[in-house]
Amino acid sequence: MTKRYDAASEDVLQHIKTLRKKYYDYLESVTIGALFVADEDGVPCLEHQGYPAAAVCRIVPTRDRAAGLPDVLIIVDTATWQGFNAKRKAALIDHELYHIEPVIKDGQQKFDAQDRPKLKIRKHDYHFGWFDEIANRHGAASIEVSQAKLIIDLSGQLYFDFSKAA
Secondary structure, rough: EEEEEEEEHHHHHHHHHHHHHHHOOOHHOOEEEEEEEEEEEOOOOOOEEEEOOOOEEEEEOHHHHHHHOOOOOEEEEEHHOOOHHHHHHHHHHHHHHHEEEEEOOEEOOEEEEOOOOOEEEEEOOOOOOOOOOOOOOHHHOHHHHHHHHHHHHHHOOOOOHHHHOO
8 A cells, every 4th residue: 555645635725724713823823734645546544543544633843844844734534535525624624723732831832943833732632442342241340331431421412412313
């Protein structure tokens, strides 16, 4: 499987611009670039930590910023993007932008040696692994079910509207 990277399409850049203006004014001085990645067979190929990913967000190292690269790169899986409608595309880009967190010390934005904003990746609110076999085998005693229960207990039906499924 050969991966090919290309500049992202105008609609990716437009989603970044629109969402950034609406929700991320604190990223005004941050330069954000976007790439598509595609497999020669046209199937999804992007992974994050070994799992399929629709997109990933990367803070660009200082040495690469000095060479003219943006502060942040959002890499989008081409095949996945092409299968999304406009709402899912916006949600995906919003998710990736939300990962970008300025480094603040004593109430002030920190800057690197290139006088670019120091940034870090914001972690997900929830992150867990799941094995169906273990959940089935141990039920409520399993880490899997415990984590799912925690999300439901903390969020209720905020995320999952099961009434529409009927």
